[in-house]
Amino acid sequence: MPIQKVTKDDILVKSLEVFRSKGYHNTSMADLASAVGLLKGSFYHYFLSKEELMKEVLESIESNLRHQVYPIAYRHHLPAQRRMELFLKQFSKVVFSKDGGCIVGNTILETANHYPPFQKILQSLINEITSSLAHLYQENHSPEIALKLAQQTIMEFEGAVMMAKLYRDGTYYKDCYLRAIKRIDA
Numbered sequence: 036m037p038i039q040k041v042t043k044d045d046i047l048v049k050s051l052e053v054f055r056s057k058g059y060h061n062t063s064m065a066d067l068a069s070a071v072g073l074l075k076g077s078f079y080h081y082f083l084s085k086e087e088l089m090k091e092v093l094e095s096i097e098s099n100l101r102h103q104v105y106p107i108a109y110r111h112h113l114p115a116q117r118r119m120e121l122f123l124k125q126f127s128k129v130v131f132s133k134d135g136g137c138i139v140g141n142t143i144l145e146t147a148n149h150y151p152p153f154q155k156i157l158q159s160l161i162n163e164i165t166s167s168l169a170h171l172y173q174e175n176h177s178p179e180i181a182l183k184l185a186q187q188t189i190m191e192f193e194g195a196v197m198m199a200k201l202y203r204d205g206t207y208y209k210d211c212y213l214r215a216i217k218r219i220d221a
Contacts, residue, residue: 046078047091050070099129100160101163104126104167122171172185
């Protein structure tokens with residue numbers, strides 16, 4: 036395989052897809068190098084370890100969410116239901132994949148108790164998602180109820196993703212999406 040010139044961003048994007056489909060533990064450095072089109076030895080010039088790479092992948096997801104998703108919850112010129120629709124659609128584009136489920140949820144299940152650097156980033160992601168959803172729910176609910184609804188929404192989405200993946204049926208996710216929107220006015 037010829038050595039190609041790639042950027043660190045190219046590696047992060049392609050590695051994210053490998054981690055989504057294979058999971059953290061089932062992904063080897065050879066898998067990652069192959070996905071990017073590099074020899075395994077050349078891959079180490081960019082990242083010294085799989086752990087270092089995954090940490091940067093998670094930081095990249097966090098950055099994407101911070102710039103592309105969280106601000107949607109605060110666009111007060113739009114009705115809360117519309118903001119929720121846009122928020123969930125954009126959130127789905129960043130973290131969900133058809134074959135691999137939710138990169139955030141999968142990584143939490145696989146690594147949170149074993150890799151403290153991942154745990155810190157993952158907690159930050161969940162906290163920010165919760166805050167954004169709670170802000171949307173505060174349109175018609177007290178802060179306490181809004182927070183509980185936000186937490187419930189996250190738990191329900193992760194369960195819906197799991198069920199959709201297990202049964203190869205996207206209606207679990209679609210139903211959860213509709214319930215999250217309805218909770219704005221409930």
